[in-house]
Amino acid sequence: QKEVEQDPGPLSVPEGAIVSLNCTYSNSAFQYFMWYRQYSRKGPELLMYTYSSGNKEDGRFTAQVDKSSKYISLFIRDSQPSDSATYLCARPSGGSYIPTFGRGTSLIVHP
Amino acid sequence: GAGVSQSPRYKVAKRGQDVALRCDPISGHVSLFWYQQALGQGPEFLTYFQNEAQLDKSGLPSDRFFAERPEGSVSTLKIQRTQQEDSAVYLCASSLSSEEQYFGPGTRLTVT
Numbered sequence: 001q002k003e004v005e006q007d008p009g010p011l012s013v014p015e016g017a018i019v020s021l022n023c024t025y026s027n028s029a030f031q032y033f034m035w036y037r038q039y040s041r042k043g044p045e046l047l048m049y050t051y052s053s054g055n056k057e058d059g060r061f062t063a064q065v066d067k068s069s070k071y072i073s074l075f076i077r078d079s080q081p082s083d084s085a086t087y088l089c090a091r092p093s094g095g096s097y098i099p100t101f102g103r104g105t106s107l108i109v110h111p
Numbered sequence: 112g113a114g115v116s117q118s119p120r121y122k123v124a125k126r127g128q129d130v131a132l133r134c135d136p137i138s139g140h141v142s143l144f145w146y147q148q149a150l151g152q153g154p155e156f157l158t159y160f161q162n163e164a165q166l167d168k169s170g171l172p173s174d175r176f177f178a179e180r181p182e183g184s185v186s187t188l189k190i191q192r193t194q195q196e197d198s199a200v201y202l203c204a205s206s207l208s209s210e211e212q213y214f215g216p217g218t219r220l221t222v223t
Contacts, residue, residue: 006153042216044214046211101153101154103153
């Protein structure tokens, strides 16, 4: 079992929809999580990071952690076709910030 | 400014051939990372440099994989005697410290 699990999708939504992307994690000791976005034929880029308490908001993006269910969510409001990409959740490994990634969820936002 | 660049972008190798993949990090970035991304999977950590020192190579899958960064700038990932299971995208990332990493576009390796 991987340390962070994601449904690979694809998830297809119409433009303007609210998108919910989810990960589960196995170790309740994890305190810090990251969301990356990866466009086709590009490397991942860090979207946002969040600690295991509360929400974090950045523009149209909100990251949320539910410690009791070991669930990490990324919400995208007013989704745009340009949001079409693979979204990877990750947690840092050991004492460093080297991310251990989930397999990613492919999102398609159609006009 | 210029981001992380990788070359070649695409490489086709026959099984058994040796390949060398190059990474040019962002100027001044101390840390450099290599990842392997198989189709439909997230990136998997291979190895990490701080300047020219290879601090962690725990993710290298076999002794056929070798990475170097002799002058603390450009890095090369070498794969000897390539196998079909080596087919993947190889990503390089750099960072000023060990926090936010900036990824290159990757090299897609296909072993036939």
